[in-house]
Amino acid sequence: MIKKFFKDSALYTLANLFTKGIAFVMLPIYLSYLSKEEYGVLDYITTVGMVVAVVITLEVAQAVIRFVAAAQDDINIKSKYISASLTFCVFTYALLVFVGHLNLEWISEFLTENKQDSEIASLAIISYFAFSIMYFTTVIYRSNLNAKSATLSSAIAAAITSLVTLILLSYFDMGLTGVLLGIIIGQFSVAFYNLFLLRKFWFVKPEFSTLIEMLRFSTPLVVSSLGVIFATFADRFMIKEMLSLSDLGEYSLAARLSTGVVLLTIGFQSALAPLIYSRLEDPNTPKSLRKLVSYYLVAAIVFIATSFLLASPVISLLTTEDYAKAPDVLVILVTSVLVSSGYLFFPGLSIAKKTHILAGINIFTGVGNLILNVLLISKFGIFGAAYATLISAIISLILNMYFSEKYFPILRKQSN
Structure with a gap:
């Protein structure tokens, strides 16, 4: 398991090194063409x-990883789960795009504090659709332990995305509109190509009963995931x-x-979850x-020390004195x-399907983060x-x- 983990993790990490490297290169370009306020709007979107x-x-998508990975080499079972979940994903986002465009004025004010930014609001909604489909195709690859295709x-x-965005910013001076268009074009183009390659898994009639089975597993995770999001991103909202x-x-x-640290964590996460579920009996x-x-502990210490040493020079290189507080904030966020x-x-709670406990933890920490x-x-x-x-x-x-150790001990030996 460890050999397979490090192989897949290396692939995910290299891919993220590439994507984050591009994002790092694009960052000074964003800061050159977008005002401080526009950059804030982009992050908020x-x-x-x-x-x-x-x-x-x-x-x-979490149900896809859970059930498809466990299906091993049975392509019929895998196709059943993938087809039902993909159909659901496309339908719900198509509905979002339709309803969203009926309420663009309200969405514009919510995202940009300006009712007149309907174009930005429209592109933001469509970009959500593009990201979702692209992400879903990589989940299909991951659930089949195909790390190479997912990372590529x-x-x-x-x-x-970066190339199109660069062209729209530098040659057409489209600002935030150009950034969102770049996202839409880049994500949709690869998503559609992936769907073509993966047609053997989803080009079958979706079964409603299969979707219900998957939603019974995943729906409790919604509250849990929202708790995680608010625990992580309540700062932006507040x-x-x-x-x-x-x-x-x-x-x-x-x-x-600080998300550069995700080069480490996403590589671990992308490789680890399918491996654990496929080796539960080991x-x-x-x-x-x-x-x-x-x-991981050793790697984390190295990352924190590196961020402490490099935060100020890196941000000084990328920006002006308008971002004077950013270096100290960066070290805290990396940690x-x-x-x-x-x-x-x-993973004890997920393995034992105690998603209600997981949801409770995430809700508690999410609300706590909001209060803090x-x-x-x-x-x-x-800084607060x-x-x-x-x-x-x-x-x-x-x-x-604490709760994971009760169901799937890692730090202590399991009792016979």
């Missing part, structure tokens, strides 16, 4: 999209409401750079996970990302938001570890 992705599809798809989509789009832009820069699985926890990602190695943001932002500004995120991440990890 992205954050809202995460909430939309969870609510609209009821986390059915993500890398190509990132490259096309900064926008309590401070300004300019403050959000500065905070968003630090947050965007008695060596807990021992292997215990080793991986120690490796937060690493702490919150530690839950990946404690309200209290700390009013006193410390964007960063500390609130870190505190809630620590609480979430402790609770996940």
Whole structure:
């Protein structure tokens, strides 16, 4: 298991290194063509999209990973799950696009604080659809343990998105509109190509009973995932409401750079989940996970130390003195990302299907993070938001570890 994990993890990490590398290269371009406020709006649109992705599809992608990975080599069973979930995903997002365009004025005010930005609101909604379909195709690859195709798809989509965005910004001076169009074109182009390649899995009649089975597993995770999102992104929502789009832009820069840590965590997550579910009966699985926890701890310490040393020079290179607070915020957020990602190695609640406990933990930490943001932002500004995120991440990890150990012990030996 460990050999397979590191092989797949390396592929996911390399792909994310490529995509985040492109994002890093694009960052100074964004900062050159977008105002501080526009950059804040872009980050806010992205954050809202995460909430939309969870609510609209009821986390059915998580059911794909759970059931398809467990089906091993039975293509008929895999096709049954994939077809039902993909149909549901396309239908719900098509409905979102339709309803959203009937309420563009309200959505514009919500996203940009300007009722007249209907074009931005329209493109934001369509970009959510594009991201969702692209993500779903990579989930299909991951659930079939096809790390190569999943990572290649993500890398190509990132490259096309960045290239189109660069052209629209530099040659057509389209600003935020160009960024959103780049996302739509880049994500949809690769998503449609993937769907063609994966047609053997989804080009079958979807079964309603199969969809219900999947939703019974995934729906409880919606509340759980929303808790995770608010535990991680309540800072953006509260900064926008309590401070300004300019403050959000500065905070968003630090947050965007902190996601470079995801090069480590996404590689782990993408490779680890399918492997765990496909090796539940292997008695060596807990021992292997215990080793991986120690490796992750060492890597996390290295990442935090590196961010402390490089935060100021990197941000100074990318921006102006308008972003003076960003370096210190960055170090706090890097630590937060690493702490919150530690839950990946404690899958006991998901394995035991105790999703109600998982939901309770995430709701608790999400609400706690919201309260902490309200209290700390009013006193410390964007630094308060960063500390609130870190505190809630620590609480979430402790609770996940405690309850996971009851059902699938990793840190202690299982009793006979």
